[in-house]
Amino acid sequence: MNIGNLQLIGIFSVENFYTKLPNRDEYYPAIIPYSIKDTRSGNLKPDGIETQKVQFLKWSVLLKDSSARDQQIFQSFKVKKSIFNCRERKGRKKIVQTIAFYIEEPIKINQGFMYNQIIKLNQYRAIVIGPFSNSNNVQYQFEHYYNVNEIKDLGAFFRKQNVVAIHAHQGKHSLNILPAAIKHGIPLIVHFRGRDSSTQTKKRFLENKKRYKSLINQGAGYFAVCRFLAKELKTLGFPEDRIHVLYGGLDLNLYPYFKRSLPKEGEIRILSVARLVEKKGFLTLLKAFHLIHHKYPRATLHIIGTGEDEEKIKGFIDKYQLNNRVFLRGAMDSHQISKELRDSHLFCLASETAEDGDVEGIPNALKEAMASGLPVISTFNGGIPELIEHKRTGYLAPEKDYVKLSKGIEYFLNHPEVWRKYTQRARQVIEQKFDLNKQIVEQQKLYELIKNKKGKKRG
Numbered sequence: 001m002n003i004g005n006l007q008l009i010g011i012f013s014v015e016n017f018y019t020k021l022p023n024r025d026e027y028y029p030a031i032i033p034y035s036i037k038d039t040r041s042g043n044l045k046p047d048g049i050e051t052q053k054v055q056f057l058k059w060s061v062l063l064k065d066s067s068a069r070d071q072q073i074f075q076s077f078k079v080k081k082s083i084f085n086c087r088e089r090k091g092r093k094k095i096v097q098t099i100a101f102y103i104e105e106p107i108k109i110n111q112g113f114m115y116n117q118i119i120k121l122n123q124y125r126a127i128v129i130g131p132f133s134n135s136n137n138v139q140y141q142f143e144h145y146y147n148v149n150e151i152k153d154l155g156a157f158f159r160k161q162n163v164v165a166i167h168a169h170q171g172k173h174s175l176n177i178l179p180a181a182i183k184h185g186i187p188l189i190v191h192f193r194g195r196d197s198s199t200q201t202k203k204r205f206l207e208n209k210k211r212y213k214s215l216i217n218q219g220a221g222y223f224a225v226c227r228f229l230a231k232e233l234k235t236l237g238f239p240e241d242r243i244h245v246l247y248g249g250l251d252l253n254l255y256p257y258f259k260r261s262l263p264k265e266g267e268i269r270i271l272s273v274a275r276l277v278e279k280k281g282f283l284t285l286l287k288a289f290h291l292i293h294h295k296y297p298r299a300t301l302h303i304i305g306t307g308e309d310e311e312k313i314k315g316f317i318d319k320y321q322l323n324n325r326v327f328l329r330g331a332m333d334s335h336q337i338s339k340e341l342r343d344s345h346l347f348c349l350a351s352e353t354a355e356d357g358d359v360e361g362i363p364n365a366l367k368e369a370m371a372s373g374l375p376v377i378s379t380f381n382g383g384i385p386e387l388i389e390h391k392r393t394g395y396l397a398p399e400k401d402y403v404k405l406s407k408g409i410e411y412f413l414n415h416p417e418v419w420r421k422y423t424q425r426a427r428q429v430i431e432q433k434f435d436l437n438k439q440i441v442e443q444q445k446l447y448e449l450i451k452n453k454k455g456k457k458r459g
Contacts (some may be wrong), residue, residue, distance in 0.1 A: 038245045053272055066343055098125045099447060100186075104173035105132065107140045110275065110305070110336045113248045113364050114169050115140045116436055123444045125159060130174070139333075148177075148333045155184045164451055165189055170211065171196030177214060187220035187450055192245075194382070195280075195358040197224065197232045203412070204357025221450040225361035226383025244446050246363060249439030250430060254338050255371035260345060262416035268299045270409065271344035271374070274351075276307030279358040281350030281379065283309075286316050286326065287402035288350065291323055292409050299413075301326045301346070304337060315350040337365075339370040346412055350380040352399035364389050367434050370394070370426035375419050377408040387434075393426040 017131045032334065101118045118126050119142075127144040134145045151157045168174035174190040181188035200206040215236050223246045224230040230245050262268065270289070274280035282303065289301045303313070303326070310328070314344045317326050332340065341347070347369035360382030369376050376394040378384050388394035395408035412419065 003028070003283075018262040019210045023383060029391060030309055030373075030381035034041065034097045052161060052306065093176075095162060096125045098127055098159070098161045100163045100166045101126060101128045102166055102168040102174070102177045103128060103130045104170065105130070106136045106138065108280075109139050109331050109333055112140070115396055116251065117248070117440070117443060118142070119438045121444065122440070124164075124447065125162075127163075129166075129177075134221045148180075154180050158184050158186055168189065171205060171208075171215075174209070174215060182218055188215075188218070189221040189223060189447070189450060190215065190219055190230055191223045192233060193225050194229070195356075197229050197236065198357045198359045199221070199232050200359050201352050201355075205236070212236060212238070217219065220453070221446065223446070226386050228383040229361050229392040242450075244442055244449075246274075246446060247439055248362065248367070250364070250367050250371055250434055250437030251436050252371060252431065254334060255341065255368050256422070257371065257373045257420040258342055259374055260423060261421050262345065262413065262419070263298075266298065268296060268413070270299060270346045270347075270348055271304070271369070272301065272348050272350075273304040273332075273340075273368070274349060274363065275305050276303075276309045276310060278356075279351060279360060279381075280305075280451065281352040281399065282309075282313050283316060283404060284352060284400055284402045286320075286322070286347060288348075288406035288409060289326065290320055290322065291403070291406040292413075293322070294393065295410070296413055299325070302329055303327065303414065304329045304340060306331045307409060325458050337368065338372070342370060344374060346377065346409065348377040348405070348409060349379075350397075350399075350402075350405055351379050351384060353363045360384055367430055369422075371430040371434075373423045373427060375404065375412045375422055375428065379405070387429070388426075392421060393422060 013130040025166075060076075064315055098123065101112070107115050118128060123143075127146065128142045129146050129148050129151075131147065133147055134142070134357045137145060147159070148154070151408055158165075163186055166177060166181050168177055169191050171190055171192045178188060180186075194210070197203075199209065216239070219238075219242065222233055222238050222243045224233055224243060225246065227245055227250055229241050233243050234240055272282070272285060274282075276282060285301070289299070294300055313328065317323055317328075329340075347366070349363055349366055349408065353359050353365060362383040363378075366378055366384065370387070370393065376388060378394065378396055380390055380396050381399045385396065388396055390396040395411055397404040397408050412422075
């Protein structure tokens with residue numbers, strides 16, 4: 001099948017093969033895993049197997065350009081909605097259902113995962129609502145953003161937009177849209193990612209327990225980014241049958257796997273990416289690196305991120321005279337981080353529970369490093385052990401134990417022969433459980449499940 005100068009020569013996976021009903025009569029957006037070749041040069045483009053997005057693929061063109069063999073390939077997949085069985089009858093118009101995403105503030109440079117969970121929907125139309133001007137959405141732009149403070153009649157707005165659910169990012173922020181969801185009978189789904197669902201200190205437990213009293217009774221569904229946080233929600237009193245684990249997915253094309261080796265000379269670069277806050281454990285990491293530096297003087301530590309602990313980190317670097325070995329690189333976007341991952345040899349994130357009870361879900365930075373082929377060292381904090389299996393896909397140390405953390409770094413420096421098997425297994429974990437396309441499918445299945453439950457209750 002030819003699409004411009006590109007020819008479809010094979011389909012290799014059914015897992016990411018799905019379509020949605022047309023936006024207009026006979027147009028079918030589709031995501032198809034395939035390898036392609038440029039019909040002008042005969043070269044494979046891109047190398048290997050990739051997932052390519054084909055938007056607005058016209059039915060009549062598809063049938064005309066498809067050989068009988070191509071159609072057989074497509075029809076052989078056991079999927080509910082394939083390109084060849086999802087065409088609507090003439091005269092029947094598809095009513096597109098809408099998910100309204102509520103964000104309390106513009107999405108930050110390090111929150112691309114939230115942006116992807118909004119814009120990648122294909123079974124629903126996505127709109128974004130929030131209490132600020134669209135001009136504030138600088139880092140991430142939305143085609144359909146609405147300032148709730150400028151909407152005179154929310155009920156009429158929800159009906160016009162055909163909103164079937166509100167998906168609020170961040171637990172505490174959801175409380176501001178909860179009254180509107182209750183008033184207008186819109187199911188509210190809330191996404192929890194860390195501190196907003198923590199019970200790790202008595203004070204944090206009591207604060208969250210009190211804060212979520214009405215949400216526990218009125219929410220339609222609660223998404224936790226890992227099993228650890230799902231248990232935290234249960235501890236807070238959220239109904240178990242409304243708690244769902246939804247792992248955050250990565251765009252694997254942005255984080256390709258590269259084989260690593262320990263350089264025989266020159267810099268050995270250790271990378272860490274996170275906000276410079278207490279729960280990311282940078283002071284523990286610096287103490288561990290101080291030990292490593294004496295044994296491996298070629299080692300350097302590059303830290304990407306900004307945050308409230310930056311001055312403390314600078315103070316430690318100055319105190320221990322690490323200015324020519326530790327480099328604070330500031331904030332970067334996903335594409336810049338992807339390049340930094342390719343240029344590094346090891347990745348370390350020393351996550352720990354903060355004094356205020358702030359705790360990890362599953363850090364996206366660790367997923368990105370594992371996807372990219374970096375050996376990873378981290379801690380037994382929050383949901384991290386759900387991502388990394390100790391001494392199999394990475395190395396885990398007890399949190400706040402800088403000596404054992406340094407042993408993890410030293411393990412990989414002393415045993416470069418294990419890098420390949422560790423990183424290949426780690427990449428496999430990411431592909432199986434944290435692929436963005438797969439997780440968007442799961443996300444939309446959960447929407448359907450929650451909607452159906454709500455419908456049965458009303459009935």
